[in-house]
Amino acid sequence: MRTRLLAVLVTLALAVVAAFAVPLLSATADQRTQQLVISRSSDVDRFVVLAQQAVDSGDATALNADARQYSSLYSEGVLIVDAQRQPLVETGGLTSSDPEARTVIEATLRNEPEAPVERIRPWSDTPVLFARPVGTGTRVSGVVLLRASVTAAASDVAAAWSAIAAGAMVVAALFVLLAVLLSRWMVRPLVELETGVLAVAGGRRAQVPERSGPRELRSLAASVNRMSDAVVESANQQQRLVADTSHQLRNPMAALRLRLDLLGTEVENRPAYEATVAEVERLERILDGLLALATAESTATRLAARADDEPADLAAVVAERVDAWRLSADEAGATLVPCAGHTEPLLVRTPESELAQILDVLLDNAVHHAGQGATITAAWESASDSVTLIVTDDGPGLPPEDLARATERFWRAGGDGAPRGTGLGLAIAREQTRARGGVLELRAVEPHGLQVRITLPAAVTQ
Template sequence: MTRRLLLSFLTVTVLVLVALEIPLAMFFGDRERERFASLVENDATVLASIYEDTLDGDAPLEPVHAESYRLDTGARVVLVDPGGISLVDTDADVPRDFSTRPEIVTAVMGRHAVGTRYSETLGMDLLYVAVPVASGGTVHGAIRITLPTADVDARVQRFWWGLVALGAMILVVMAGLSWVLARSVTSPVERLRQAASGFSAGDLSGRVQLEGSPPELRQLGEALNVMAERLDNLIRSQRQFVADASHQLRTPLTALRLRIENIGHLLEPGHDEDLASLLDETERLTDLVEQLLQLSRAERSVAVEPVDLVALASDRVDTWSAVAGDREVGIALQAPGGGAVVAVAPGAIEQVLDNLLDNAVAVAPPGSTVTVSVERRADAHVLAVADRGPGLTDTDKQRATGRFWRGDESRPGTGLGLAIVRSLVESHGGQIHLVDVGGGGLRVEVTFPVVA
């Protein structure tokens, strides 16, 4: 955003400079050329008055005046009679016929002629001025002065380069001012964006600091802070309620199960199936309460410590191998020899693996193997559990990490296992991905940032 604002400011500055400097440069060039032509025209008029008596026959022809002007200015001076034949030519000693030159024709007719043309002979632009030499209303001839325009062109070019240098300095100054202005606008907006990103990611502890920012942005920041505070309090209250309710339900549920088991012998024969169903429902409710407690703990922010994924994975594989063996399912560990250190809360990795292995062993067909792997990818360690079960559809994979979702309603469970895993992983800056396994099955990958 800063770059876009800076480019916008500089674009406007460049357009303003171009709109001002180009007309100014053209105006200065035209004025300089007009001034130059006016000076030469005045000089030509003075020379014409000097040679007026000569052409009128009252004085001898004296080319010294034309020569003196040539020496002073470098101009060529030509004096012609009414027929266009040169009487004085500072560049030639032999008379020449100038009667076909348009400026001479105009001057002999009693009018001034001023203009520029390119000289093929000299290879440069020339300014020409021709004025009549007249007295008493009678034209006795004409005088023409030609001068190279190099000097005036050089002055115009120097002025143009001065404008370019001035424009460059203005552009540099405006770039600095634009950068400061853009930063003053985008810096608080960037802080707002970062805070909003943190809020959307679940981190409601951050607050927006916009001291010195425009009032409108400060008001927006204060509104975001109030919203984050209220959301944080609401979520804390919700989590505390779930934790308290789950904790308070554990004791009565345990007592209920014991009472059901104790009254079993009092029931008449034929009610064994009803009793077993009642015990199963009680067990399911107890599991649900335990899972809710785990979920509330997973969502709490606790201190982290470095742990070795490989060591913890090896320990959980050993623990679950006996359970999996009862179901004729094997568990294999694939991990690097150097270890994989991540920063997590105590017990978090164990909870993640217990939930993933519980799901994998439950769906793995007898005779298959559940694979637990640890690997390094870029700046993250990947902990994965893969099974050879029925797998999930793409739609189910998107819903599987939600709370209380169960792909098969007939399968025991609370539907909170993957929700707990997701909460644990995301609270530590990681991600969870569900991918298909070639040949059938599901691979659940969780990533954790590498500890430097």
């Protein structure tokens, strides 16, 4: 943005400088051209008077002497002819045989208007012919022709243009400097605001400076800081709520479980007692799931979810958790395929503990819902900026209409009468994945089965 703003300001500044400099250059050249015309026209008029006197007296001696002195002084040719085109004076290399001179003489004898002198520029070098008729408008007795050099005038124009160009460059440089300072003053607060907003979005506290830039941007910076403080306070309150809820609910549940255990030896109706214990265990699982989900959602919004956490080796975590779940898979009648060996770490921007929790949810679902005889595989795919964890089973899978609902809270395959599960596992995994900038995706496997894909940002290796 700063580059675009600077380009606009510099373009406008250069346009303003050019709008003043170009007319000034033209005016300077016109002024010097006019000075040359006035000076040489005066000289020609003087020679016209002398030529008329010579024609009247029949003696051109004084005229010749004056013309030669002029040519010697200014290095410019003078040609004076009579009405019969016969030369009376030829000096400075200008003769009546010159084609251009003859053309001008003929036009002057016919009283044709003299062509205007072209504007003199620094590169002009063509001499200019000045011509005047000798005599009156009704009786022309000769022509005075003067070939004026434009070298001195061109040098004067070049010097004037150089001074104007130097001044224009100085002014342009000042304008550019002003544009740089102005763009920095305007854009720097925007960059700081962008950095602050990205910091809040990325899970970091932001404090944008409020003492620079236009008043509107300073006000916006103050609003961003207040928003950051509000987000921090909201996240802290949510964390405290999770902690308080955990404490307040776990204690009564633990006391209830303890009383049931103490009554276990005295209860005669064992089926009712065992059903009560199973219901308490189910409530404990639901409570644990709710607390885990609340913690995951808090992590997704709180500022503690930073990108600078210690990265984890996904391949190593997969190998460790697959080994831990192999016995449970055997008990459920499923086959958990060992992971292939890896030579290089697959680092992801997720702490090892959270990655293990996510993988436990996926393996738990696969082990207990794929059914007997199912094969469960855990693998991964790596890209330039991400790593994908893939858990696949060839169990019954889910119908297409259930794939989109599987990550909803309390949703369980088979309806409310499902024998096991709280319906919170995939919801927890989804929130933990989202907290780390990842994506959880469910896919159907042909001819049957389910595949869960967790794509996480790859950690940058130093």
